[in-house]
Amino acid sequence: MPKDGGIGDSPKRREDVRFLTGTGRYSDDINIYNQVYAYFVRSDVAHGRIAGIDAEAAAAMPGVLRIFTARDFEGVGGIPCGWQITSRDGSVMNEPKHPVLADGKVRHVGDPIAVVVAETLAQARDAAEAVVIDIEDLPAIMDMRAALTPDAPLVHEDMGTNLCYDWGFVEDNRQAVDDAIAHAHHVTTLELRNNRLVANPMEPRVALAEWNAAADEYTLYTTSQNPHVIRLLMGAFVLGIPEHKLRVVAPDVGGGFGSKIFHYAEEAFCTFAAKALRRPVKWVSSRSEAFMSDAHGRDHVTKIELALDENGKFLALRTETLANMGAYLSTFAPSIPTWLHGTLMAGNYTTPLIYVNVKAVFTNTVPVDAYRGAGRPEATYQLERVVDKAAREMGIDPVDLRRRNFITEFPYATPVAVEYDTGDYHATMDKLLALSDHAGFEARAEESRRRGMLRGFGIAHYIEACGIAPSNLVGQLGARAGLYESATVRVNATGSISVMTGSHSHGQGHETTFAQVVGDMIGIDPAQVDIIHGDTARTPMGMGTYGSRSIAVGGSAMVRATEKIIAKAKKIAAHLMEASEHDIELKDGRFTIAGTDRSVAWGDVTLAAYVPHNYPLEEIEPGLEETAFYDPANFTYPSGAYGCEVEVDPQTGKVTVLSFTAADDFGNVINPMIVEGQVHGGLAQGFGQAMMENCAYDADGQLISASYMDYAMPRAADLPMFTVDSTCATPCTHNPLGVKGCGEAGAIGSPPAFVNAVIDALQRGGHDVTHIDMPLTPDRVWEAMQERGVRDA
């Protein structure tokens, strides 16, 4: 039994009190005396040369302080990219300039050209309408294959190509993979698109910057998942502000899903303009602006080939992907289709030979970067789709085919350079089949058939990699950052604790979960522990929250710092009781001399640390505050089996999800309720991608799904009640809590399970449909059924 509020218990989320009562403090809730408002004039064409900007009339309009263009940013750095990929031929990737405001050319609809700053937002907007931009249209580069042809127009002329990089992984395997596929008993081939998505966090982005003339100090309030990373990137690479003069605060943040990892031009603009105007400058994104300025996700076009022997053993896997970078490189964009994608292509299987080729391409679209799962959903989707297709082609049950190829011995080194520490894939598969009543499916399918409906069941088994690390390895892979995490545990004199973490909570419930960890280790009520995050002035240098890393990396840092606290506290307790520190045990918030009934309370020790009258001053310093930086030895590898049961209406193509079952292995779980909520959220986003979300451009580069009138977000009524289980736990072997991470799993495993289920339903209905590209909207399902008529019985 977990302790009350301790590790394994499910106390309610303490942060929800303020979120649900409207007392959260988001960036837009912060207003600074004398602030002015920025309004961005953005390109309404995908590609063009800026022939002229006439802002004279606009500048004279009421309330306008100044209108900024690229000219004001001469000598200022561009928006940097945080990861460098090396191509197959050994050359480093093509890295275009990314000016704060478009300089000479616009490269996507939404590219910022000018900014009006005025006393009120309405005045800024009025004046923005009077800014006359003269753009000579250039042909839009939209299709990735066309972009790579020799005569294609160029997004960035100075690079001479639209190719960012051509990455091969593992290049040494290439020939062996080609040979194995050429000679295999059976090869299953699948071509697919992983659809482009818009993150759509509930809170749009905000930037509010002020400059303190007396101290020459800047403060930026921004909707970020990682304020220290923004401080480093913007301070060092864009504006040249030393870190001790720049404070970045990311207060309550209403969801990010990856899109708030990155450093954006609007943050740099507001910080720059605050000094230029000597007034605080605020920008708040509208929802429409978010569609064309927040980094998008996914957008891969892939061909995958799986070679099998006559018994269904996987022999080799080859994938070729075109990955859309958009018009510029967003902060971590190059790493997503490469190190976060290629390394996962083994999945849960013993496939001995794997080769992954990724060509990253520039197009006249919004930059693409990490979105919940980031590379791992793209890997899992193609793999779990091709495995399902292979099972159908070879007449092997899809569960059985997966089982024949499961990795069963750990640690397991994959041919794509990673080593899984633990896992039990048969256990999660067993759990899934039991919880979803897989055995009863045929009867349910028959019941559907009697109603004229087509029922299908789809499975996906995923592998995820969280807490990407260690830093020295990711440095070799091209990262321009470390990937450790930090924590400072500050024990106050009366025993309460303030924990300053480099992780950042924007929906994950860290304030509850992390307090459970620290409270449990010391044996005190977690209500005594406060978690402080999101402010570079208050927290140690940390890397923030993304990639399901926070419990595995941030939580581990917290454990290490708390261990230091406990070690020191034991020395103080030993002194107070005149005993040896080696005999001191800490249990339920009391220090006891082992084998005796003599003890002192946690509060006695903490008070002694700060009022050191009776204290071993010659041996240890007063005070009780420790910091730890934790750099993991390896990724963590959550895995799980997902099952989806759907019904297709053959008359309309509409798919209804009847049930969804998730059997996850997240290792140890701190707060099962929060974990379940994270899985629910991930599943909703996975279903969104698979069923309805579709970021679409037309051939001219206009974003045609630019609002909720055309971009479909999933709603509760679109989803079934989920059955979620995380009891098949194989704890991580290399972090102190044995945890793996749970934030992205749902978004990774659900799209292939759903698509597999729809294909199963159509096949059972006699339609020879082998693939439909996501999202599987009713019209796409119906069209596929028309193209592939009903087989003769």
Added chain:
Amino acid sequence: MHDFDFVRPQTVSDAVRALATPDAQALSGGQTLLPAMKVRLAAPAVLVSLMHIPDMVFVRADGDVLRVGGATTHAQVAREAAGAYPALASLAARIGDPAVRSRGTIGGSLANNDPSACYPAGVLASNATIVTDRREIGADDFFQGMFTTALEEGEIVVEVRFPIPDAARYEKFIQPASRFPLTAAFVARHSGGARVAITGASESGVFRWHEAEVALTSDFAVQALDGLAVDADGMIADLHGSSAYRAHLAGVMTRRAVAAIV
């Protein structure tokens, strides 16, 4: 949103007078107009709210006619028409979401004539009469294409009179993003014959499916529609469906409506 003046007349004649001022625009729920103003696609100088004219807010069964005031919200129709004309109440109850239904009005919807709106199908299939401040217009004459109606500048929909059919049904297939009809059919069985109106599908806005009406008038049964199909020519094709898909859905929704009636 640009600045504008706002007036709130209490009578139809005051509203007509207010609408005669330059750049005046009627506001009747504002579920289309206000978003358009917020993104500055519409910028009227004067907004004339029709929501506070008591004579335009009512739902009243009058023999075999249901009369609905032009400024009556969808929510009120959903509540108060349920006894006299349940199919129409059901249509109103499924427009948008609760917030939209609490503000949006029948007159606003008809005057806007969005090709994907629900009400035009109900009005056309019911063979309703649109009563304005100056005349009465039959449904067949009122809808004149996408966002186009017989209304003149400044003309106000004061009331809509629905002949109550013997039976009727509205079947809607939603567009997944907007949740407007991707294609929907309103089938009404009148003593004089069947009427079938399709919304969401056509580039010309709501339309009657005459072939289906003829077939159903002679035999009101699903089988009567066998072999009949809406021509894909002239149907909308967009991100959410091809013209062939919409034409197909028109048939499916019509059949489902008939099946629900018989």
